[in-house]
Amino acid sequence: MNLFFVILYHNILSFFVNPGHRAGAPIRLQKFRYCERRVFEKKGHTVVSAATICYLYPMHQDNPTSPGPPIIFGEVLFDCFPDGRQVPGGAPFNVAWNLQALGLAPFFVSRVGDDQRGDRITKMMANWSMESDGLQIDPHLPTGEVTVSLDEGEPHFTIQPDQAYDRIAFRLPEELRNPSFLYHGSLALRDKTNARTLARIKEQVTCPVFVDVNLRDPWWSRDHIFALLEETTWLKLNEHELRTLFPERGSLAEGGALALARFHLDAVFLTLGSRGAIALTAGGEHHEVAPAKTIQVVDTVGAGDAFTSVLLLGLVKEWPLPVTLERAQAFASAVVGRRGAITTDREFYASFRKQWS
Numbered sequence: 001m002n003l004f005f006v007i008l009y010h011n012i013l014s015f016f017v018n019p020g021h022r023a024g025a026p027i028r029l030q031k032f033r034y035c036e037r038r039v040f041e042k043k044g045h046t047v048v049s050a051a052t053i054c055y056l057y058p059m060h061q062d063n064p065t066s067p068g069p070p071i072i073f074g075e076v077l078f079d080c081f082p083d084g085r086q087v088p089g090g091a092p093f094n095v096a097w098n099l100q101a102l103g104l105a106p107f108f109v110s111r112v113g114d115d116q117r118g119d120r121i122t123k124m125m126a127n128w129s130m131e132s133d134g135l136q137i138d139p140h141l142p143t144g145e146v147t148v149s150l151d152e153g154e155p156h157f158t159i160q161p162d163q164a165y166d167r168i169a170f171r172l173p174e175e176l177r178n179p180s181f182l183y184h185g186s187l188a189l190r191d192k193t194n195a196r197t198l199a200r201i202k203e204q205v206t207c208p209v210f211v212d213v214n215l216r217d218p219w220w221s222r223d224h225i226f227a228l229l230e231e232t233t234w235l236k237l238n239e240h241e242l243r244t245l246f247p248e249r250g251s252l253a254e255g256g257a258l259a260l261a262r263f264h265l266d267a268v269f270l271t272l273g274s275r276g277a278i279a280l281t282a283g284g285e286h287h288e289v290a291p292a293k294t295i296q297v298v299d300t301v302g303a304g305d306a307f308t309s310v311l312l313l314g315l316v317k318e319w320p321l322p323v324t325l326e327r328a329q330a331f332a333s334a335v336v337g338r339r340g341a342i343t344t345d346r347e348f349y350a351s352f353r354k355q356w357s
Contacts, residue, residue, distance in 0.1 A: 302341020
């Protein structure tokens with residue numbers, strides 16, 4: 001097979017990846033078979049000089065370029081509430097659950113304990129027709145647990161150490177080397193085992209990387225998050241996380257623009273709770289969305305994960321960015337009107353799929 005490549009400097013990358021891109025047009029997932037970013041010079045955390053090297057392969061039948069199922073990597077755990085409820089959760093699990101119901105059939109990579117909670121997760125995934133080959137069973141560590149407290153309706157989390165999801169091993173089927181995207185957060189990377197596993201996955205796959213920042217004390221550091229962002233295509237974070245990571249910028253738009261420029265991201269998605277969300281792209285687009293003025297709020301846990309799920313769906317389906325944001329906001333607004341971050345009500349998801357078909 002003949003191989004050739006082109007070096008795209010970061011300030012013109014969007015033109016080559018998506019020629020003729022116009023404001024509001026879909027963000028294209030893949031024009032190249034394999035891309036890798038090379039950083040040539042850094043000053044502190046700032047990338048001064050960088051380029052993306054894209055290797056182009058002839059489009060033969062033995063070299064399909066259509067991306068496969070997305071990979072969702074990270075924690076599955078139980079949110080334990082003051083009223084005694086124990087609810088399956090974890091951002092990666094919630095996103096994988098939603099995407100399954102919305103038609104993307106993700107490959108979920110995580111680890112549970114050999115216990116009742118782990119068995120419950122396994123059965124839930126089977127009943128939801130989710131691929132279970134990526135779910136590992138740890139013989140020693142328990143299934144993840146988080147204690148949730150509510151302060152004026154907003155959830156606060158106490159995360160236990162040494163959980164099964166901290167020891168995810170590398171097991172990636174050969175047929176998943178070209179997924180539509182790789183999603184991961186930052187919480188599950190608090191352990192070196194998972195950091196090594198994710199690094200191996202990134203070495204093996206060809207796809208954009210969506211990072212969902214999750215700053216949970218004491219399980220994060222600025223240096224660690226910034227190292228992750230150097231390998232990120234799309235970044236999602238909330239207002240508090242943006243101001244924590246980029247305190248040197250005043251407005252939200254300035255903070256998002258700094259993240260875009262510093263790490264050469266394709267897009268930044270900023271969630272603002274009851275005020276909606278903002279999207280910024282490397283091509284200069286700035287879009288905002290807000291929820292309807294009258295929505296019923298029952299439970300805000302999982303609202304951000306719901307928003308992320310539809311963002312990812314829109315990126316894969318190449319919806320125009322304003323449409324993606326509107327649909328993500330509508331879905332998140334519906335989720336906060338229900339108890340729990342996810343639901344087994346198939347009709348709930350089917351109604352959105354019908355609207356968006």
